[in-house]
Amino acid sequence: MEITKKELAKQFAKDWEKHYALKVFKDRGFIRKQCKICGKHFWTVDKDRDVCGDSTCMPYSFIGKKIGWAHDYVDAWREFARFFQKHGRTVIPRYPTIARWRDDTWFVQASIYDFQPHVVSGESAPPANPLVVAQPCFRFNDIENIGVTNRHLSSFVMIGQHNFISEARRDWKDEDVGLVIDCIKHFKIPEKELTFVESVWMGGGNAGPAFEVFVGGMELLTAVFMQYSIEDGKLKELPLKIIDFGWGLERLAWLLNGTYTSYEVIFDPVDKKFAKQIGFERDLEFLKALSKVNSNLDLNETEDIDLALKDAAEKIGIPLEEFKTKIKQLQAFYSILDHSRTLLFALADGALPSNTGGGYNLRVILRRALRLAEEQGWKIDLKWLVREHAQALYGKPAPRVVTGLSKEELLEAQLMPMYPELRQALPDVEKILDVEIKKYFESKSRTSQLLAKILEKKELSNEELIQLYNSHGIFPEDVVSEAAKLGKTVKIPANFYSQLTASHVAAPKKELPTIKLKFKAKGTKPLYYENDRLFEFEAKVLEIVDDRYVVLDKTAFYPTSGGQSCDIGTINDVCAVLDVQKQGQVIIHEVEPVKFKVGEIVKCKIDETRRLQLMRHHTATHILNGICRRELGSHIWQAGAEKTVEKARLDITHYQNLTDEELKKIELLANEVVLSAIPVNKFFLPRPEAEKRYGMRIYQGGAVPGAEIRIVEIPGLDVEACGGIHCSNTLEVGPIKILGSKKIQDGIIRLEFVAGKRAIEEFQTEGALLKEATQIFNVQPEHLPKTCARFFKEWKEQRKEIEKLKKGQK
């Protein structure tokens, strides 16, 4: 039986003393009241208050008259962090915006994403506890609203206030709620402005009570208590309870400054420099007037946008056309600021714009920024914008002598850089922008002709507009202007861009193993990690299914995983092991014929030559991945890999084809790593320890399961979470030879290569071909190219001569 959020809200409201009447409220003089407008219950210190504090029940009260202690954007975070640190919270560095440790989403959309699934499930310890983190998050569902309302963004910083509580404590909610109240007071916000509105949270089969916390008419944070799992429609207490409070840094900073829009605080001082550069003057009077009406201009929620615009223009008292022009300018101005900031975060974290997956949305906003600028006739420099953002997000420049200060001391002195990694990533970010901007203008020059052709034939539906963008990168605005030339009109939905981006947030699930049978066995003990050179062993047969699929109590046969092909070999010398796969903890051997019984002890033998070749190819993959990242930039991630006996391939995220020069250099450097005889370290680490020590870079092959993860490290070059079987020293890999590279899809380049004995075979084949060719021409190898060229030239000339003669005969 399912339970709905509405039903749960009813249940919690009935039992409000249990779920919402916290001890901390009583201690601090908060009382429970009911909103006279929406009917919701809320907690306040103000006896006379009769509205809950939601913006639908009261207008923003801080616009034009700030509430509290003014801090700029970065300083608001520093002050927040300083406050929480003093109260025993660890301030941890942010996670990347690209969620490589998860296989269900491309982007981080809330601070709790950092800890899903492994910490939230209780499988793995958090990096610190309790903690706060300033986590940049992406949301692409409100793109058109940016600059139109005064608060929408595609990237924002959610300050996560998290506490993971595994011991049973009745007062587990009080401490964090108390800190919220104290933090509000610390920012000199009058306590009576603060309301806690009773609410419910549900997600991923879990639920719990929650508060929407309002100040001055704006929701400043959502305070969620992950308390229950829902089983058969009933609530069951979770063993690990989680405080999941998400503060909007943008909102906090806005509140403290009381500007007309949140953007003036968030983008300061970049917005002022940008305005000057493009010669755009913001009309503050208009912004002021607009701030009173723009909550009605939410393009995704307002049904009749034309009517809403007309209404707003009337209220402000300016003609509709002028109003629309001004709104368009603001939309362009703040969208460009927003999109460039989002791109900075994403590209610095190793994402690439593309036409598939998560990169799709990045390309949409990049092109939209360029488009909007063109429409306004502004000459913009995206590279300059990202540089300015990176500086602004670093914080005020620190004085020269700050060396030797700890993180805590820097924070105390309000000098801790907020996101120093953004400045470091700038060279790579700018390179990617260059390539992308070039691609945009190239595709644009093709647009006009193509469109004319299409428009002559037919009217375009919404789906066809989306299709046009997807297949040709054509924007609907181009369709409109091109159609106008032909005297036709095309209507674009107000939320076109949100429609584009909505489908590119979640990531596809991984493929499952192909053997889909049920096994009774609980698990198989793997022997290949303890000893990667164990090629013969004895094991007991636990189970045989379909007279073909065999489970042993332990095995040294490596199952296909992480792109490494499985081992093959024999059991009792006569039964061939054809395939090995892993299902959960069970390792399944596909055997033909099965000439043994359950309970028998069998003698297993692994094809040693094959395994050694696979190990070489796998370690070579890690070496090449490390070299590519070092040579091509930090945007290089492994997008896929496969290691078979014949050859290996590595797909990397890169924006353009590799030149022969680049390939030559990569091959040379990879072989230098081999010759340097670097030991390859393989060990298990608890997940938080591994992430702390090496960062999210370890997730090259995507998300990996388990509380303990296996690390494969080539010191100084590459560290990956990898379950594969590797050489113990780079020298064992032998020569690495790159066979070639090609672009397999937008933003992904495939390298094919061989290593060890297979590389020698390649050299020999090439050598033999060369020898054969030199024998034909009867020259030394070094003269071969010249000789070939000469023969080719002569042959062409002779052919021409023959043609001429033939014509002459006619």
Ligand SMILES: [Zn+2]
């Ligand atoms: Zn209300």
Ligand SMILES: [Zn+2]
């Ligand atoms: Zn690997």
